[in-house]
Amino acid sequence: MAETGHAVGLVRGLAALPRRWRGVINVMTGAVAALGQAPVGAWPLTIVALAVMFGLFARSDGWRRAAWLGWAFGSGYFLVSLNWIIEPFLVDVARHGWMAPFALAGLAGGLALFWAVAFALGRVAGGGALGFIGGLGLLELARGYVFTGFPWAQPGHVLIDTPVLHGASYFGSAGLTALVLLAGVVLWQGLAGGRIAWMGLVGIALLWPIGRALTPEAEAAAGPDAAMVRLIQPNAPQNEKWRPDKMRAFFDRQVMFSAAGDVRPDLIVWPETAVPVMLETAARTLEVISEAAGGVPVVVGLQRYDVQRLFNTLALIEAGGRVAAVYDKHHLVPFGEYMPYGDLLGRWGIHGLASDEGRGFSSGPGAQVIDLGGLGRALPLICYEGVFAQDLRAAPNRADFILLITNDAWFGNFSGPYQHLAQARLRSAEFGLPMIRVANTGVSAMIDATGRITEALPLGEAGWRDVALPPALAVTVYARLGDAPMLAIFLVFLGLSLGGHRRRRRHR
Structure with missing residues (x-):
């Protein structure tokens, strides 16, 4: 197909610039693509930036230039989308502050290597649309597994706050990423003069009303007899959380929130590391919590030792302060x-x-399920574990809901907490399970089985809220098959692209 139009002229102009300026523009284009991530949520900009990148990728001369293009684009993308990574280093500036710029630059540049490999692989496979989608889709999928994995800020995450989210119940986050990449390719081809491509873009746009129509009304199905869960949000800033003169005040605040109200909930949930003593010496502390809860089961986050090993732990506390179950974070x-x-x-x-x-x-020891009696079975997660779909699939049996406690005070007050919340919504949609999400500084929320937030406590506020636990949906396709279908699709795309490239070379 002959390509015409202003878009092609723009890409040719960019390609004619000196290498230094091309690199700067590539980084800036990646930065624009990152604006689709929470909290900005400007997903159309992500698609436009990907369209420009595909145009440059398709004209890259050889796999080496394609790799540099991917690295520059990825560096800009991760510099902006992961800017929150500096926040943990600023909690104790004297000790860790010097590491902050190196952490951001190192993480962005390191993750951009995945995109460098993706662009090089796609270029070797022919450099067309299938190579672009297959290469970048495959390496983004790998990013969630390699070196323990870090699937944060995947391109598909820009669609979490759209009706297309329900598609994750079939193809997971990788399916959403493939859709975003496809939209970028189709937009570029439309701007380059392809009428069929514009028709394809209209077809992608129709996924919005289709997704809205197909998304089940999980929230409405909660019903008047649904269990009530109390979310406890103490809002303890990380730089004050462990100060001896502050710890008691934060603990007393959570005790007060647990005792508040005229009607007792069915479950009370405190956030990660909410109890400032070790489990082994917490007998009296747990009794105080149980007394304030009026005998209602309480889930708390704390730390524990076991033969000189330290664990980040979730514990279920029943009447009298008895520890009924313990889960140790494994990822x-x-x-x-x-x-x-x-x-x-x-x-x-x-x-x-x-x-x-x-x-x-x-x-x-790994993923597990905790029996909470009349509330059903909970799949516990602590903080970072909520970004790994494979950790949920590793559970020995299916839960009735996900129970995630976290301390997002580490992530600052801008992008980090909202991106973490968005990924929690994605997990619920992928597995058709509601989620109880309790965060120290917010956002604490009840999420239904389609990924919609039913109620929430805002970021940076202390408080509590009793919310109804929505029901689970049927086991999803993604819960059964995981990432295997999308892995196969990306590999097929690369294979088809390579086969077509070889045929074209033979007929020259």
């Missing part, structure tokens, strides 16, 4: 909750942000 944050080669780095004064010891926290 830890590298360089945050533990340090790779921690003993060696600890000698140089480099420690995990959430721990004073070089080794940091220990990993729990």
Whole structure:
């Protein structure tokens, strides 16, 4: 198809610029693409930026230039979308502040390597639409698994706050990413003079009303007999959370919230590390919590030791302060909750942000389900674990709801908490399960089985709220099959692209 129009002229003009300026513009284009992520949510800008990138990718001369293009674009994208990564280093500026710029630049540049490989792979496979979607889709999928995984800010996440979210129940986050990449390709081809491409873009736009019509009314199905859950949000700033003169006030605030109200809920949930004592020495503290709750079961976050190993723990407390169940976080944050080669780095004064010891926290045994009696079975998650769909699929059996406690005070007050919340919504939509999400500084929320927020406590406010627990939906396609279908689709795209490229070369 012959390409015409202003878009092609723009790309040719960019390609004619000196290499330095091309790199700057590529980084800036990636930064624009990141504006589709929460809290800005300007997803059309993501599609436009991807369209420009596809135009440049399709004209890249060889896999090396394609790789540099992907790295520059990815660097700009991750610099903006992951800007919150500096926040944990500012909690203790004297100790960790110097690391903040290196952390942001290192993380953005490191993750951009995935995009460099993706663009190079797509270029080797022919450089067309299938190569672009297959290469970038495959490497974004790999980003969620390689080196313990970090699937934050995937391109598909820009669609979480749209009616298309329900599509994740079939194809997961990778399916949403494929749709965003396809929209970018179709937009470029339409701007380049393809009428059929414009028809394709109209077809993609129709997914909005179709998605809205197909999304079940999970919230409305909660009914008057639904269990009531109390969300407790103490709003303890991270730089004050462990101060001896502040800890008691934050603890008393949560006790007061647990005792408030004339009607008792069926469950009370405190956030991650909400109890400022170790589980092994917390007997009297847990009794105080249980007394304030009036015997209602309480889920709390705290830490515990086991034979000199430290765990980040969720505990279910029943009447009298009895510990009925314990879940230890198993998917830890590298360089945050533990340090790779921690003993060696600890000698140089480099420690995990959430721990004073070089080794940091220990990993729990894995995903599990907790029986909460009349409320049903809960799949517990702690903080970072909520961004990994594979951690939910690893559970031994299906839960009735997801129970996530977190301390988003580490993420600051702008993009981090909202992006974390968006991924929680994605998990609910993928698995057809409601989620109880309780965060120290917010946003605490009840999320229904389609990913919609039914009620929430705003970021940066202390308070409590009794909310109805929505029902689960039927087991989703994604819950059954995981990422395997999209992995196959991306590989098929690359194979078709490579086959077409070889045929074209033979007929030249």
